[in-house]
Amino acid sequence: MKTRLAGELGMPTSPPGASSRIPIWRNVRFLRVLFQLAVLAIVGAILAWLWNNYQLNVARSSIPTNLDFLDNPANFTIPGNDFDQSQPVRAAFVEGFFNTLQVAVVGILLATVLGTLVGIGRLAKNFLVRKIAAAYVEVIRNLPLLVLLTFMNLAVVLQTFPRIEDAWQPLDLFVISNRGIAIPWFLGSALNIAGVLLLALVISLLVRKLRQNYSDRTGKPSRDVLYAVATFTALLIAGWLVLGYQIEVPIVDGRSTSGGLRLDPSFFALLVALVLYTSSQIAEIVRGSILAVPKGQAEAADALALSGGQKMRLVILPQAFRIAMPALGNQYLNLIKNSSLGASISYFELTQIAQITVGNGSPAVPAFTLTLLVYLAISLVTSLVVNFFNRRLALVER
Amino acid sequence: MKKWLRENLFRSYLDGVVTLVSAALAIWILTQLWNFVFVTGRWEIIQVNLKLLLVGRFPEESMWLVGLSMISLAFFIGLAAGSLRSTGLKSRKVTEIAIDVTRRFGLLLLLAAAIIYLAGTLDALLAGLQVFAALAVGRLLGGLKTTITWLKPIPKALWLALWALLPIASIGFTLSVASLEEWGGFLINFYIAIVSIVLCFPLGILLALGRRSSFPVVRLLSTTYIELIRGAPLFVLLLLAGVALEFFIPPEIAPDVIFRSVTVFTLFTGAYLAEIIRGGLQSIPKGQTEAGKALGLSTVKIIYLITLPQALRNVIPAQIGQFISLFKDTTLAGAALSVFEVLNIGKAITKQDDFLGQGMIYESLAFVALLFWVGSFVMSRESQRLEKKLGVGVR
Incomplete structure (x- = not known):
C-alpha cells in the first residue's frame, strides 16, 4: 500500500x-x-x-433579483404575431422560445440536406461539380456568420427585394418582397394535416417493415422504399379526398399578402444565413466521413455491380453517417446557439426577447440567466437526441 | 485533353447535362462577380473610408506605431514558426523558395492586389510588404536558432519569451500613446482576437488538465465550467457582459466594452480550447506517462515535460481552427456591445451623407467580408499544411 x-x-x-x-x-x-x-x-x-x-x-441600486418580472406586462409587440403588449413577459419568453425552435428545426433540416449534397459534390467525379462545391465551402466557411447574416438582412432582403407594390411572383406561386416571403401552404386546420401526415408516415413505415420481412423470408427483392413511398402518397391523396384540404397560393393584397404562409423578412434572412453557414461546415464533415469509410466497402459495392447511386445510398452513406454523427450533433448545437444572432436583425427569438425586456427595465442578471438556462436545456435535449441516434447507429464492438 | 474531358466532364449523358448546367451556373456567378467588382461597384465608399475601416479613429500622427506593432508581431510569429521547427535552416535554391512562397501565399498576394484595387491606394501594399518582410526575416532568424551552435543550448521557451517582449513592448507603447477608445475598425477585431488567444491559452490548458485530473473536486469543477460555457451562446454571454458585468465587480472599476469583450472571448474560447487539448491529451499513449514515472519524474513534470507538449502538438490544427472562429466571432462584439469594429463601421459608412440611400451596403460588406475571408483562409491553409507536415493521424 x-x-x-x-x-x-x-x-x-x-x-x-x-x-x-x-x-x-x-x-x-x-x-x-x-x-x-x-x-x-x-x-x-x-x-x-x-x-x-x-x-x-x-x-x-435596488434592483430586484428574483423572477417576479416575468409577471409584468411586456409592453412590446412581436411582429407577425398576435402577441399583445399587455401580456406578461413570461408569455413573450414562450413566444421567443418557439421562434428559436422554429428557426433551429427548419435550419437543421435544410442545412443537413444542403451540406450532404455539397459534401458529396466535393467528391464527385465531375470536375466542375467538384470545383463549384469546393468554392462554395471555402467561401462560406471563412466568412463570419454575422457578416453573412448582415448581408442577407441589409443587402438582400431590405435592399434588393422589391417593395410589396412590385413584388416578385415567380410562377405565381411565391410572393417575394421586402415585407417577407409568402409560400403556398395548406388551407385549413393544421392539426388535420399533421394527423394525416403522421398516420401516413406510420403506416408506410409499417409497410416497409412488412416488405423487408417478406424479403427476408422469401429471398425476393423487397422494393421496400418503393412500396413505402407508394403507400405514403396513396394515403395522402386519400386524406385529401376525404378531408378536402387544399393548398392555397399567396397573393398580394394591398400593402400585405394574403393566403399561404408568410415568412418574416428577418426569419428568412436568419434562416438563409444559418443554413448557408452550417451547410458549409456539414459539407466538410460529410466529405471527411465519406473518405473515412474503408475503401474496401466501395470496391465490394463495385464487385456486386451496384450502380453509382446505389453504391452511395446503400453502402457508403449509411456508414459515413455513422462516422459523422457526433460531429453533426455538434454542428446542430452550434446552429441552435448561433440562432441567437437573430437578435442583431430583430428576429424575435429568445435572445431578442431577453434584450428587449431588459431594455424595458427588467433586471438584467435574472433575465439573461433564464435565457442561458433555456439555451442550456435546448442544447442538453439536442445532445440527448443525437447521443440516442449515435448509440443506435454505432457499430457494436466486440 | 479529349480523354480528360471525357473522364472529368462527360462520362455519361446525365453527366454531360450536369456539366452544362453547372458550367452555366459558374459562368453566371463569375460574370456577376466581375460586373460587381469592375463595372457596377462604386468603390469610392471604401476609398474615402479606408482608414476608418482599418483603424477606426486612431490618431493620424501615431499611425506609424500601428505599423510598428504589426511588423514586430509578424516578426515574432515568423520567429516562433522558425524556432519551433526541429530541422533548422536548409540551404535551398532561391527559385525553390520563391516557388514555395508563391504557392503558399500566391492567393494572399492576389487578394492583397484586390484590396489595393478596391482601396485605390498603394499604402496598403507598402504596409503589407513590410509585414511580410518582417515575417520572412523572423522566420530566417528563427531558423538560425536551430542552426547556429552557440544558440542551440538556449531553452526555446526562454528564447521565445525574450523575443515576445518585442511585440508586447510595441503594442504596450502604442496603447500608451493612443488609448483603446481611439482604436477601432479591423485593428480592434485583430486586437481583441490576439489578446483573447493569448489569455485563453493558459485557461484552456488548466481546464483540460483539471478535467482529466485524478482529483474528483477539480474534475467536477472543470467539467461543470466547460459544459456550462459550451451550452451557452456567445452572443448572449456578450450581451450579459454588456449589461451585467458591473454587478459582479466592485463599483470603483468601470469596465469599457473592449475589456468586457476580451473577458467574454477569453472565458468562452478557454472552454472550447480545453476540450481540444483534452482530446490531445487523450491521444497520448499511456506508456508515455508510465515511462515518465519509471524515470522518477513528479506528476507535474510528467505533464509539462512529456504529455502536454505532445498533446498540444497533436491538436495544433484544431487549435488554429478555434482561433479562426474566435477571429471571426470578434464581429459579435460590435453587434452585442457596440464595439467600434469593422462590421459596425461597414454598416455605419453607408449612412454617411455622401452615400446615404444609394445602396452602398453591397460594396461595404464585400470589403469587410474580404478582410475576414483572407485572414481565415490563409490561417486555415497554413493549418492544413502544418497538419500534413506533422503527420497527425498518419504515424
Whole structure:
C-alpha cells in the first residue's frame, strides 16, 4: 500500500521498514484531500466575492433579483404575431422560445440536406461539380456568420427585394418582397394535416417493415422504399379526398399578402444565413466521413455491380453517417446557439426577447440567466437526441 | 485533353447535362462577380473610408506605431514558426523558395492586389510588404536558432519569451500613446482576437488538465465550467457582459466594452480550447506517462515535460481552427456591445451623407467580408499544411 502511494507521487519508493509511520505532511492521501480543499476554497472565495459584489451592487441600486418580472406586462409587440403588449413577459419568453425552435428545426433540416449534397459534390467525379462545391465551402466557411447574416438582412432582403407594390411572383406561386416571403401552404386546420401526415408516415413505415420481412423470408427483392413511398402518397391523396384540404397560393393584397404562409423578412434572412453557414461546415464533415469509410466497402459495392447511386445510398452513406454523427450533433448545437444572432436583425427569438425586456427595465442578471438556462436545456435535449441516434447507429464492438 | 474531358466532364449523358448546367451556373456567378467588382461597384465608399475601416479613429500622427506593432508581431510569429521547427535552416535554391512562397501565399498576394484595387491606394501594399518582410526575416532568424551552435543550448521557451517582449513592448507603447477608445475598425477585431488567444491559452490548458485530473473536486469543477460555457451562446454571454458585468465587480472599476469583450472571448474560447487539448491529451499513449514515472519524474513534470507538449502538438490544427472562429466571432462584439469594429463601421459608412440611400451596403460588406475571408483562409491553409507536415493521424 505504501509502495503504491509513493509510486503515485512519482517519488522513489522508500526501503522497507524505513517509514513505518509516514508523517502527515508526506501522507499522499492527506495531501490529496488538502489540495482539493484548497482548490475548493479558492473557487469558493472567488464565487463568494462575485456574489457579494452582486448583492452589494443590487442593493445599492435596488434592483430586484428574483423572477417576479416575468409577471409584468411586456409592453412590446412581436411582429407577425398576435402577441399583445399587455401580456406578461413570461408569455413573450414562450413566444421567443418557439421562434428559436422554429428557426433551429427548419435550419437543421435544410442545412443537413444542403451540406450532404455539397459534401458529396466535393467528391464527385465531375470536375466542375467538384470545383463549384469546393468554392462554395471555402467561401462560406471563412466568412463570419454575422457578416453573412448582415448581408442577407441589409443587402438582400431590405435592399434588393422589391417593395410589396412590385413584388416578385415567380410562377405565381411565391410572393417575394421586402415585407417577407409568402409560400403556398395548406388551407385549413393544421392539426388535420399533421394527423394525416403522421398516420401516413406510420403506416408506410409499417409497410416497409412488412416488405423487408417478406424479403427476408422469401429471398425476393423487397422494393421496400418503393412500396413505402407508394403507400405514403396513396394515403395522402386519400386524406385529401376525404378531408378536402387544399393548398392555397399567396397573393398580394394591398400593402400585405394574403393566403399561404408568410415568412418574416428577418426569419428568412436568419434562416438563409444559418443554413448557408452550417451547410458549409456539414459539407466538410460529410466529405471527411465519406473518405473515412474503408475503401474496401466501395470496391465490394463495385464487385456486386451496384450502380453509382446505389453504391452511395446503400453502402457508403449509411456508414459515413455513422462516422459523422457526433460531429453533426455538434454542428446542430452550434446552429441552435448561433440562432441567437437573430437578435442583431430583430428576429424575435429568445435572445431578442431577453434584450428587449431588459431594455424595458427588467433586471438584467435574472433575465439573461433564464435565457442561458433555456439555451442550456435546448442544447442538453439536442445532445440527448443525437447521443440516442449515435448509440443506435454505432457499430457494436466486440 | 479529349480523354480528360471525357473522364472529368462527360462520362455519361446525365453527366454531360450536369456539366452544362453547372458550367452555366459558374459562368453566371463569375460574370456577376466581375460586373460587381469592375463595372457596377462604386468603390469610392471604401476609398474615402479606408482608414476608418482599418483603424477606426486612431490618431493620424501615431499611425506609424500601428505599423510598428504589426511588423514586430509578424516578426515574432515568423520567429516562433522558425524556432519551433526541429530541422533548422536548409540551404535551398532561391527559385525553390520563391516557388514555395508563391504557392503558399500566391492567393494572399492576389487578394492583397484586390484590396489595393478596391482601396485605390498603394499604402496598403507598402504596409503589407513590410509585414511580410518582417515575417520572412523572423522566420530566417528563427531558423538560425536551430542552426547556429552557440544558440542551440538556449531553452526555446526562454528564447521565445525574450523575443515576445518585442511585440508586447510595441503594442504596450502604442496603447500608451493612443488609448483603446481611439482604436477601432479591423485593428480592434485583430486586437481583441490576439489578446483573447493569448489569455485563453493558459485557461484552456488548466481546464483540460483539471478535467482529466485524478482529483474528483477539480474534475467536477472543470467539467461543470466547460459544459456550462459550451451550452451557452456567445452572443448572449456578450450581451450579459454588456449589461451585467458591473454587478459582479466592485463599483470603483468601470469596465469599457473592449475589456468586457476580451473577458467574454477569453472565458468562452478557454472552454472550447480545453476540450481540444483534452482530446490531445487523450491521444497520448499511456506508456508515455508510465515511462515518465519509471524515470522518477513528479506528476507535474510528467505533464509539462512529456504529455502536454505532445498533446498540444497533436491538436495544433484544431487549435488554429478555434482561433479562426474566435477571429471571426470578434464581429459579435460590435453587434452585442457596440464595439467600434469593422462590421459596425461597414454598416455605419453607408449612412454617411455622401452615400446615404444609394445602396452602398453591397460594396461595404464585400470589403469587410474580404478582410475576414483572407485572414481565415490563409490561417486555415497554413493549418492544413502544418497538419500534413506533422503527420497527425498518419504515424
